[in-house]
Amino acid sequence: MDAAVERHRSELVARERSGHTAVVDENLLYVWGGYMSVADEEVFLPNDEIWVYDLERGVWEVFHMTGDVPPSMSGTCGCSLNGHMYIFGGCDDNGQTNQIYCVDLTDGKYMWRKIMHKLGSAPSPRDKLSCWVYNGRIIYFGGYGHKLLTDIDSRNRSFIVDEASWVEDVFWGWNNEVHIFDPMESSWNEPQIQGRAPAPRAAHSSATIGCKGYICGGRVMETRTSDTHCLDFESWTWSEIIPVSPIPMGRSWHTLTAVSDSTLFLFGGLSVDCKPMSDGWLLDVDTKNWREVEHPYRDKPRLWHTACPGKDSDVIVFGGSCDYILLVDTGHCNDALVFQMQPYPLFRICEDYIAKNVRKYEMLRNQLPLLPPKLLTAVRRRMSFYRPSKEQKH
Incomplete structure (x- = not known):
């Protein structure tokens, strides 16, 4: 392993946080950034560390990061593409940014690289936006940020000014712009969009199914909505x-995750009356039917958390707040909630049963060495998840 990388094993648990970035790659959950409350202050999490959670073993590790380290931020937009994590935008101590960074998740070095685009123009500074990944490109939508008065086009209503926030010729507000970043070309461009675009918004949620990107809800000026829109990446039509x-x-700061070729899972958020929510819903995009679903985390409301697709259509929710985040000393979380959205394959059922019960039944312990080597390795990794001394909550 590279000597520059610091890794700490033991009973580590990632720090509580909200407004962070998280992606899943190769059954590992990577968590970066965000903020937490300390006494009466909101404090950004360290920008030079990345937390990695092994979803099979249930073990956290933390790694030191080097390179062009981004500033400590919340509200960045993160995604995984070709083994790299990309972040764009966010809010640091100086306000919203429009910088894009990436880090290779596969080489064990965790070295940040700030990307300087060669073609096109970067979007204006913003946070609380969303993105889709399609055909090797990252497609960004919406968010809250600022523009110069000369950059605001009042004709197409792609940017709605927040009347409570402006300084001289700088205006803050919500947008519904679509920007495409091509990592191979280091280029930005704006596609010609057809159809009726969603209202400008921030703190919404998004997910990708095939060649279509979906958004749901979010903060639209002074309201929180639950409307759902689809952008076709082939025709660029809303x-x-x-x-x-x-x-x-209606809600904001919730998540939307694809769990099948036609189904999206919505979880949590902040309601129209500023209540943290813990409800889960499935949307069939073919039949346009919403259905509320039961799950084991009804007592764990979350907002400004992250949700990532995992193995066998699992949804991995991490962090967020269990209270209204505009209150002082709000309740940030650090538990990983695993939502089972589909029946598990027989192999996984057997693997989990053995790993969970091998210490309980002598017959299983005696027969464990008889398993084929590959299966034995998988079971032993999974046994770590169920070890009795484990204090982490799932």
């Missing part, structure tokens, strides 16, 4: 999904 069933309550 369309609104008009549901044929009862819909979730």
